[in-house]
Amino acid sequence: MxxxxxxxxxxxxxxxxxxxxxxxxxxxxxxxxxxxxxxxxxxxxxxxxxDPDEAQKIRAALDGLRAVMAGGSAGDAFADLEAREPTLPPHLQAALAAGDAQG
CATH class of the missing domain: 2.30.30.140 (SH3 type barrels.)
Structure with a gap:
């Protein structure tokens, strides 16, 4: 990967x-x-x-993953994701809406 x-x-x-x-x-x-x-x-x-904000979010997420892989805690590395519901990419949302989703 x-x-x-x-x-x-x-x-x-x-x-x-x-x-x-x-x-x-x-x-x-x-x-x-x-x-x-x-x-x-x-x-x-x-x-x-x-943009600088996006770069910092990605860096924080990678730092969180490194901490977890070393046996620690991710801390608040994913705080921006915890405050919202997950969303599907547009092509998968369209497939789901059309009933084409594989279960």
Whole structure:
């Protein structure tokens, strides 16, 4: 399984970006990325731009997962999810509404 990690760009040279963590990442799929932007990275490549709030939520969730995997508590890492009901992606909601859901 591949997990996306939000990283903030501190330098860009062509299609290569350097992050605050010191990682060198490929920016080929995010040519609009600029220094200071948050990008969602998978396997050394930026796949999407993130707003700072979204980046922090993802980082908190990943920190919570790391804590649980180490035998600790997730704390409030998922507080933004606990306050709302789960929702289906639009294509699954449409299938459910049409009676096509598999049980």
């Amino acid at each position: 591949c997990v996306g990690e939000p990283m903030r760009l501190i330098a860009i040279d062509g299609i290569a970006g350097r992050t605050e963590e010191g990682a060198l990442i490929d920016l080929s799929l995010t040519p609009e990325a600029r220094v200071g932007d948050w990008v969602l990275t998978f396997l050394g490549a930026a796949r999407d731009l993130l």
